[in-house]
Structure formats: structure tokens, C-alpha cells
Amino acid sequence: xxxxxxxxxxxxxxxxxxxxxxxxxxxxxxxxxxxxxxxxxxxxxxxxxxxxxxxxxxxxxxxxxxxxxxxxxxxxxxxxxxxxxxxxxxxxxxxxxxxxxxxxxxxxxxxxxxxxxxxxxxxxxxxxxxxxxxxxxxxxxxxxxxxxxxxxxxxxxxxxxxxxxxxxxxxxxxxxxxxxxxxxxxxxxxxxxxxxxxxxxxxxxxxxxxxxxxxxxxxxxxxxxxxxxxxxxxxxxxxxxxxxxxxxxxxxxxxxxxxxx
Amino acid sequence: xxxxxxxxxxxxxxxxxxxxxxxxxxxxxxxxxxxxxxxxxxxxxxxxxxxxxxxxxxxxxxxxxxxxxxxxxxxxxxxxxxxxxxxxxxxxxxxxxxxxxxxxxxxxxxxxxxxxxxxxxxxxxxxxxxxxxxxxxxxxxxxxxxxxxxxxxxxxxxxxxxxxxxxxxxxxxxxxxxxxxxxxxxxxxxxxxxxxxxxxxxxxxxxxxxxxxxxxxxxxxxxxxxxxxxxxxxxxxxxxxxxxxxxxxxxxxxxxxxxxxxxxxxxxxxxxxxxxxxxxxxxxxxxxxxxxxxxxxxxxxxxxxxxxxxxxxxxxxxxxxxxxxxxxxxxxxxxxxxxxxxxxxxxxxxxxxxxxxxxxxxxxxxxxxxxxxxxxxxxxxxxxxxxxxxxxxxxxxxxxxxxxxxxx
Numbered sequence: 001x002x003x004x005x006x007x008x009x010x011x012x013x014x015x016x017x018x019x020x021x022x023x024x025x026x027x028x029x030x031x032x033x034x035x036x037x038x039x040x041x042x043x044x045x046x047x048x049x050x051x052x053x054x055x056x057x058x059x060x061x062x063x064x065x066x067x068x069x070x071x072x073x074x075x076x077x078x079x080x081x082x083x084x085x086x087x088x089x090x091x092x093x094x095x096x097x098x099x100x101x102x103x104x105x106x107x108x109x110x111x112x113x114x115x116x117x118x119x120x121x122x123x124x125x126x127x128x129x130x131x132x133x134x135x136x137x138x139x140x141x142x143x144x145x146x147x148x149x150x151x152x153x154x155x156x157x158x159x160x161x162x163x164x165x166x167x168x169x170x171x172x173x174x175x176x177x178x179x180x181x182x183x184x185x186x187x188x189x190x191x192x193x194x195x196x197x198x199x200x201x202x203x204x205x206x207x208x209x210x211x212x213x214x215x216x217x218x219x220x221x222x223x224x225x226x227x228x229x230x231x232x233x234x235x236x237x238x239x240x241x242x243x244x245x246x247x248x249x250x251x252x253x254x255x256x257x258x259x260x261x
Numbered sequence: 262x263x264x265x266x267x268x269x270x271x272x273x274x275x276x277x278x279x280x281x282x283x284x285x286x287x288x289x290x291x292x293x294x295x296x297x298x299x300x301x302x303x304x305x306x307x308x309x310x311x312x313x314x315x316x317x318x319x320x321x322x323x324x325x326x327x328x329x330x331x332x333x334x335x336x337x338x339x340x341x342x343x344x345x346x347x348x349x350x351x352x353x354x355x356x357x358x359x360x361x362x363x364x365x366x367x368x369x370x371x372x373x374x375x376x377x378x379x380x381x382x383x384x385x386x387x388x389x390x391x392x393x394x395x396x397x398x399x400x401x402x403x404x405x406x407x408x409x410x411x412x413x414x415x416x417x418x419x420x421x422x423x424x425x426x427x428x429x430x431x432x433x434x435x436x437x438x439x440x441x442x443x444x445x446x447x448x449x450x451x452x453x454x455x456x457x458x459x460x461x462x463x464x465x466x467x468x469x470x471x472x473x474x475x476x477x478x479x480x481x482x483x484x485x486x487x488x489x490x491x492x493x494x495x496x497x498x499x500x501x502x503x504x505x506x507x508x509x510x511x512x513x514x515x516x517x518x519x520x521x522x523x524x525x526x527x528x529x530x531x532x533x534x535x536x537x538x539x540x541x542x543x544x545x546x547x548x549x550x551x552x553x554x555x556x557x558x559x560x561x562x563x564x565x566x567x568x569x570x571x572x573x574x575x576x577x578x579x580x581x582x583x584x585x586x587x588x589x590x591x592x593x594x595x596x597x598x599x600x601x602x603x604x605x606x607x608x609x610x611x612x613x614x615x616x617x618x619x620x621x622x623x624x625x626x627x628x629x630x631x632x633x634x635x636x637x638x639x640x641x642x643x644x645x646x647x648x649x650x651x652x653x654x655x656x657x658x659x660x661x662x663x664x665x666x667x668x669x
Contacts, residue, residue: 011374018360018367097358101375102334102351169283255337259274 004104012107016114038075038123042130045070064134065222071127072221073190073214075120076149080156080210081181082116087160088177091168095261105254109161113153131221138224148216148227151236155209158242165249168257188214209235262347263311263426263458265332269341270305272327273298298339301327302482305341309475311426314459316469316490318497319479325462328479329353329431332460347426347458350376352416361405365396365415368404372419386422393444394418410438417445424452430461446472466494470578491578495620495638499523524635528564528623531601532557533640535619546610547648548658554606558623560596564634566625567593569604576616581656583620587627611658614647 005012024031046067062068090108091098098105131137167173188210194202205211212235216227275296277283286295302324309315317325330336332343333351358375359368369390373383391400394414399407407415421428428449449472453459463469469476469490476493478486480500486493499522535543536553546552556569570585586593586604593602619641625632650658 007377008374010380011371014370014374014380018363018371022362022367097360099330099335100353100358101372103375170280256275258336 001104001106005106005110008104008107011103012111012114015107015111016118019111019115020118034119034122035126038126041074042067042071042127062136064136068131068136069193069218069222070191071130072217073188075123075127076152076217077185077188077190077210077214078123079116079120079149080152081185082119083113083153083156084160084163085177085181086116087112087157088163088167089174090160091164091257091261092174098258099261105257106250109157109164112160113157117153138220141220141224141226144220144227145217148213148220148232151232151239152213154243155235155239158239158244158246161246161250162242165246165253165257168260169253184208184210189218190214209238263456264344264346265309265427265458265460266344267305267307267328267332267341268344270302270328270331270338270343271300271340272302272324272331272336273300273339275299300482302331302479305479305484307477307484307487309458309460311347311458312453312456313475314453314461314473316473316476317460317462317479318464318469318476318493320500323479324482325479326353326431329429329460329462333429345427348377349427349429350420350425351429351431352420353429353431359404359412359416362403364403365394365400365407369400369415369419372416373422376420378423390415390418390422393422393448395441410441414441417441421445421448421452424455424457426456427458427460428452430459430463432462432464467579470494494578499636522635522637524623524633526635527562528558528560528567528596528634530556530621530623530635530637530640531559533619533621535641535643543643545644545646548610548612548614548645548650549660550610552608552610554608554619556604556606556621558602558604560598560600560602563598564596565594567596567602567634568622568624568626569593569602570622570624571606572620572622573612574618574620575656576618578618581612581617585622585627610645612645613653613656613658614645615656616642616644618642 020031020034024033027033029036046064049066049070087109090112091105094108097103128137163173163177167177187205187208189197189205194205194211194215197205212231216232219225219227275283276299277286277296282295286293289295305328307315317328319325327336329351330353331338332345333349333353334343335353358372360371363371366387369387370380370383373386374380378386394400394411394417396407396411396415399411400415404412404415430449446468449459453472459472461469461472473490475488476490477484478493478497478500485500486496532555534555535546536555537543538551538553540553543552554571556571558567558569560567568585568587570583570587572583573581575581596602618639620636620638621640622636623634624636625634647653650660
């Protein structure tokens with residue numbers, strides 16, 4: 001399979017580029033929007049929460065702490081949600097191509113990953129610059145972000161392909177994914193810190209696999225601590241399992257999928 | 262390079278009684294099927310040798326497109342296998358899976374990359390592709406603003422930018438205008454000469470007869486006939502009329518030609534003659550000679566309305582001229598069983614040199630598709646020679662008058 005993907009690398013990379021270009025094609029400012037968008041979000045968070053509402057994280061006294069806390073959660077969650085929801089519809093969106101051209105279908109989710117990662121890289125790059133300029137850069141523990149991202153992307157794509165294949169046969173999946181992602185977002189400590197929760201709810205939230213990932217990001221970016229690696233085992237295992245499930249489902253149903261599109 | 266082998270190929274779609282039964286089947290650990298298979302194609306076998314051109318014909322829903330999709334690999338067969346050697350270029354239905362929001366140029370790159378070209382290859386081919394598609398500035402517009410003809414032109418240009426070993430075309434060419442059809446057929450013919458194997462689906466009889474060496478007829482998901490395009494086409498024509506209790510017979514005459522006849526048999530052709538003005542039967546006709554086509558019809562049953570038609574076809578089987586008594590506004594009505602009618606069509610044989618054949622049809626209404634008593638191909642074969650007329654080429658004799666004018 002890997003050799004087939006390699007043979008189609010031109011198509012994959014070309015598609016990532018085209019999709020990126022076409023997103024801003026009809027706008028006057030062009031790809032400047034890919035920078036303006038996240039910049040404005042960071043600005044809004046900072047101004048509203050840090051200056052207007054003066055929201056503070058318990059135990060952290062920097063002006064930007066809450067804004068950084070919010071960004072580290074929402075930006076990385078956005079990557080997760082982006083990959084999951086886009087790969088969930090990737091086969092339907094490309095039905096026209098799948099029905100008419102013979103190529104390895106697995107290229108499609110790869111394009112989704114690369115595209116989402118590219119967008120994330122731009123946004124996160126700006127966020128990193130923001131950290132640098134506000135003197136909040138966490139130092140060496142910053143490199144811990146990389147393995148965290150790998151786990152997250154693996155989890156997202158595993159779920160995404162599983163839902164993507166299912167969605168071809170049961171269109172309810174698309175609706176369901178939207179609803180689940182909504183709930184999941186609010187059941188993960190992204191907007192609120194864990195510490196404000198009552199103990200009973202907290203023990204439930206801790207069982208959410210995304211909690212450990214998000215907490216790890218926040219640990220690194222807000223306080224500059226290394227993540228507690230031992231808390232990440234369950235989510236890593238889940239990511240691997242979901243990738244296996246997605247891949248086997250895809251292998252088994254790829255042929256039938258074309259008939260259904 | 263460029264051969265296609267199809268063996269025991271079959272395709273069935275799974276049909277579930279409800280949306281839930283698929284889910285139940287997937288989750289049921291006992292593996293009990295809850296669908297039934299709807300067969301689109303069954304047990305298709307044929308081999309196309311390198312350099313051969315084959316046409317696939319059949320009515321809508323006969324499974325032609327499904328067959329091509331399995332050959333190109335976009336759809337997986339339920340049974341059997343397809344083996345292709347060489348590089349394949351395929352044009353399935355409209356377009357090549359173009360993305361509506363990308364520009365023509367971006368789509369060309371995408372399609373090219375899917376066909377295995379590198380970026381540099383495509384950049385090098387781009388001027389040729391643009392020139393052949395003739396879509397001008399539209400190349401940098403998103404494909405969604407293209408007309409279907411423009412999409413087709415671009416798709417054809419990309420697919421055939423390089424000569425493929427195997428070219429597969431699905432009814433695509435009927436979209437373009439006459440001018441583009443000419444150019445695309447010219448390109449297909451040129452590639453054929455250089456050895457490309459061709460597989461096309463078309464309803465266009467002329468296209469199949471003029472390009473293909475062989476034709477395959479699909480009917481009801483089965484391969485019904487395979488052979489010379491003309492014989493298959495005649496059978497197909499007969500099949501189109503086969504909605505009543507009719508029999509289709511094909512026999513080989515002395516010269517090895519296949520004669521097709523079909524019909525309900527309520528009225529039959531007894532005699533067909535081509536006569537000169539002295540009532541003598543002709544086999545060789547001079548260009549422009551006045552002739553008379555006499556057809557004797559016998560009623561096997563009472564016939565309320567009878568239309569007699571004929572068609573002159575050239576040696577490629579392409580129609581030269583055809584008409585019938587309905588179009589000539591004369592009616593033959595209420596004919597009792599056993600009656601014989603002799604119909605005479607008189608005309609000048611204003612046709613070019615060559616071999617011709619005559620097909621005869623007896624039916625009701627304006628075409629043989631409604632109620633077909635008898636359809637007979639190769640009812641008569643004749644030759645046309647040029648004696649005493651100025652030399653000319655072509656199937657039609659259109660004598661011009663000539664005038665010179667010297668301008669200063």
C-alpha cells in the first residue's frame with residue numbers, strides 16, 4: 001500500500017496545494033486570510049478574557065494565562081475536529097472522482113490529514129509567535145507538543161476513516177459526528193479548567209480520552225511543564241485501535257463503497 | 262501491450278429490504294446475509310487483442326457502463342476478473358471526475374497526476390492540451406462555469422494527450438459538437454493506426470461501424486453477440502423492435518455475409534427485385550440509371566395497415582438513402598389474409614461507384630420500432646459502376662455545372 005501511495009505522491013501533494021489555493025482564490029487578500037483569521041481569534045481571546053473580563057486561572061498569575069489556556073485547547077481541538085469531520089465526508093465529497101477514475105482511495109484521507117495539518121501549522125505558528133512576543137514561551141518542554149500531535153492526528157484519522165466509510169452506507173453518521181463533536185468539546189476541559197469542577201463530575205471528565213491530551217497541551221503551553229506521559233497511555237492505545245478499525249473497515253468495504261456512491 | 266481479457270465477469274449490487282437490514286447484517290455475528298443480489302452483468306467473456314478496436318452496444322441499462330467501469334477498475338467485479346496490459350486512458354461518462362471549483366488548468370494537473378504523469382510532463386503537455394481543447398481563456402476559470410461540451414473537450418484532450426496503449430471511451434464523444442467530434446475521431450483513428458487498442462461504447466452506429474473491427478452486443482446483462490460490427494448492429498436493430506413475439510434469424514449467405522431478418526411474420530417479403538426500364542433484373546447499375554425496386558409482399562394474417570420501406574446501405578453498412586410508403590404519403594390498409602401486394606419504388610440511381618445492399622422493412626406506423634412484420638437486411642446486393650459520367654468519388658452523384666470567370 002505504501003508504494004502505491006508513494007506512486008501517487010504527486011497527486012496528493014498537488015491536491016493539498018490546489019485545495020489551499022482554491023480556498024482563498026476568489027478573495028482579494030488571498031492567503032493573507034489564513035494568517036488574519038487565527039490572529040484575530042487570539043486577539044479576541046486576549047482582549048476579552050484577559051483585559052475585559054479579567055478571567056484568571058487558579059494558581060497562575062500572568063495576564064495572558066487564560067488566553068493561552070484557551071488557545072492551546074481550542075487550536076489543537078480544532079485540528080482534531082477538522083480531521084474527523086472532513087475525513088468523515090471525504091468519500092462522499094469525492095464521489096465524482098471515485099466513480100470515474102481508478103486510483104488508491106486511501107489517498108483521500110491522506111490529503112485530508114495533510115491539509116488540516118498545513119492549516120494547523122500556520123495557525124499554531126502564529127500562536128507560537130504570540131507566545132514569544134508576550135514572553136510566555138514555555139522553553140524546551142515545547143517539543144513535547146510533537147508527540148502529542150502525532151497521537152491526536154492518529155486518533156482523529158482513525159475515527160474519521162471509520163466514520164467516513166460508515167457514512168457512505170448510513171448517512172446518519174455525518175449528523176451524529178457533528179452532534180458528538182459538540183458534546184465532546186464541552187465535556188473536555190478546554191474552555192474551563194478542571195479545578196473548578198466538582199469532584200463527582202471531574203472523575204467522569206477524567207475518563208474522557210481527550211482530557212489527557214488537552215491537559216497535556218495546557219501543561220506545556222501555560223505552565224511550561226512536561227506532560228504527565230503516563231496519563232497518555234489510554235488515548236494512545238485508543239488512537240492505535242481506531243486506526244486499525246478504520247483501516248480494516250476501509251479494506252473490507254472499499255469495493256462496496258463505490259457501488260453505493 | 263494493450264490487450265484486454267475479460268473472463269467470467271459479473272456484477273451484482275446488494276439490495277437491502279430496508280436501511281436497517283444492512284446494519285443488522287454487518288453487526289450480526291452469524292454472518293447471515295440479509296440482502297439479495299441484483300445482477301447487472303453475468304458471465305461476460307471476451308478478449309481484445311492489442312490494436313483491435315471493439316465497440317460495445319446495447320440498449321440503456323444493458324450494463325455497458327458497468328462493464329467499462331469494471332474494466333477500468335473503478336468498480337470491483339462481483340465475479341470473474343479483468344486483465345489489462347499497457348497504459349490505459351479512460352473517459353467514463355462526462356468529464357474525468359473534474360473538481361468544479363478548481364480551474365481547468367488545475368484539473369488538468371490533477372487528472373494528469375492521476376494518470377501517472379509527473380508535474381514536468383504535464384507542464385510540457387499543457388500547450389498541446391490547451392490547443393486541442395480549444396477552450397481559450399476558460400482554461401483559467403473554474404470548471405463549474407464550463408459547458409458540458411467544454412468539459413468533454415478538456416477531458417478528451419487530457420486523456421489522449423499521449424497515445425495510450427488502451428483507450429476506453431464511454432459515449433463521451435456524443436457530447437461535443439460536430440466539429441469536435443470530427444477532430445476527436447481523427448485523433449482516435451490516428452492512435453489506432455499507431456497500435457492503440459480501442460474500446461468504445463456508443464449509440465452512434467456510424468461511429469462504431471467506421472472505427473471498430475468488432476462489436477459486442479450486451480442485452481439484459483449478458484453478452485448476446487460478438488462479431489463484425491455490421492452484423493451485430495443489424496441484430497441490435499432487430500432487437501430494438503423485439504418487444505413482441507418476434508424471431509430474429511441470422512443466416513450466412515454464399516459469400517459469407519450475415520443476413521439478419523426479424524419480425525412477427527404477419528406480412529412477409531416474397532420477392533425483391535431491382536429492375537431496369539425493360540423490367541429486367543439488375544445486379545450492376547450505372548450511375549444515374551433509372552431503376553425500379555419491386556417488392557412483393559404476402560399477407561400471412563389480416564393486416565390493418567402496411568408500410569413498406571427500404572434502405573440502401575454502402576459497403577460499410579452506412580445508410581445512403583432510405584424511406585417508406587408512410588413518408589411517401591401513400592397508405593395500404595385493410596389487407597386480407599393471403600393477398601399479395603407488389604410495391605414499386607422508381608428512382609434514378611444517383612449513387613457513387615461501389616457495392617451496396619438493400620434492407621427491406623414491413624411494419625406499421627412510421628418506423629419499424631412500433632410493429633415490425635418483417636425486417637430483412639441484405640435483401641438484395643448490387644454494384645454501381647460509373648459508365649459515361651465524369652469521374653467522381655463518394656457515395657452520392659451530385660452532378661455540378663461548371664463555369665469559369667476570369668477576373669483582372
